[in-house]
Amino acid sequence: MRCVLLCLSLTLYASPSWSQEELGLAAPDEVQQSGLLKHILPRFSLKTGIRVVAAETGEMELAVGPPGDPVFERDAIIYHLRIEDDARQLRFRDWLLSDIGKRTVESFAPADGGAFSASFEITAIEEEIEIDGDAALGEELSLTHCGRCHVIGPQNRMNGLGSTPSFAVLRAMPDWSERFEAFYVLNPHPAFTQIEGITPPFDPQRPSPIFPLAITQEELEAILAFVAVVSAADLGAPLQLQ
Numbered sequence: 001m002r003c004v005l006l007c008l009s010l011t012l013y014a015s016p017s018w019s020q021e022e023l024g025l026a027a028p029d030e031v032q033q034s035g036l037l038k039h040i041l042p043r044f045s046l047k048t049g050i051r052v053v054a055a056e057t058g059e060m061e062l063a064v065g066p067p068g069d070p071v072f073e074r075d076a077i078i079y080h081l082r083i084e085d086d087a088r089q090l091r092f093r094d095w096l097l098s099d100i101g102k103r104t105v106e107s108f109a110p111a112d113g114g115a116f117s118a119s120f121e122i123t124a125i126e127e128e129i130e131i132d133g134d135a136a137l138g139e140e141l142s143l144t145h146c147g148r149c150h151v152i153g154p155q156n157r158m159n160g161l162g163s164t165p166s167f168a169v170l171r172a173m174p175d176w177s178e179r180f181e182a183f184y185v186l187n188p189h190p191a192f193t194q195i196e197g198i199t200p201p202f203d204p205q206r207p208s209p210i211f212p213l214a215i216t217q218e219e220l221e222a223i224l225a226f227v228a229v230v231s232a233a234d235l236g237a238p239l240q241l242q
């Protein structure tokens, strides 16, 4: 089923429209300071191409009570999202209410204070796995940028670094899409990776040790589309990645 949806979306969404216009999201101080928004907003933007930024005032607002849709909770406060009747804002709300959005909220570990919970008894709007990128472009990009270390497929079977998991191995993991979406924060990548509009520039004291890997969010989306169609390695036993 997952594959059917995926393959279908790949054809339907082959040419993404990449909107650069930002939407502002206002939130109470404790939410801003927790770092939650910095965790979830780039992930949403990556998925959809819709840029949402934390702001003093904005088209959208998170507030400590109704009206709005209850989206997450912490310390017995239920935060509600208030939006306007706008397609991109609806998309953001639907994503926050989807399983993926909830997991993204719950996977955030605040530096202080408890975690946010997103488990409410409300009718969640089903989100299909929607990958907007171009798989053929993604293959080229993967070969150029990731193929330096990873075996991405028969294309560079002989050239990967032995210690680096192949894309087929990674693809076989149940949460492969989350790992790939966030690869730039997972070691060893942060030391040498720049994603336009998401990662801060390298610290001048700690320049990239190797030729930097620099791609755009749209290019990462294309890589995801490629990985989505890579066949998972048939390895029998469940995988463990250290």
Ligand code: HEC
Binding pocket: 142, 145, 146, 147, 148, 149, 150, 163, 164, 165, 170, 179, 180, 183, 186, 187, 188, 189, 210, 213, 223, 241, 242
């Ligand atoms: C300089 C070498 C290098 C490059 C370039 C590189 N990777 Fe990796 N990558 C690694 C290594 C090494 C690991 C294994 C890390 C580990 O096991 O802790 C890894 C692991 C991963 C993982 C799994 C991470 C986890 O913790 O679950 C993903 C996903 C990934 N890489 C994606 C990519 C993508 C996508 C690209 C290209 C855009 C890329 N990598 C480019 C070296 C590289």
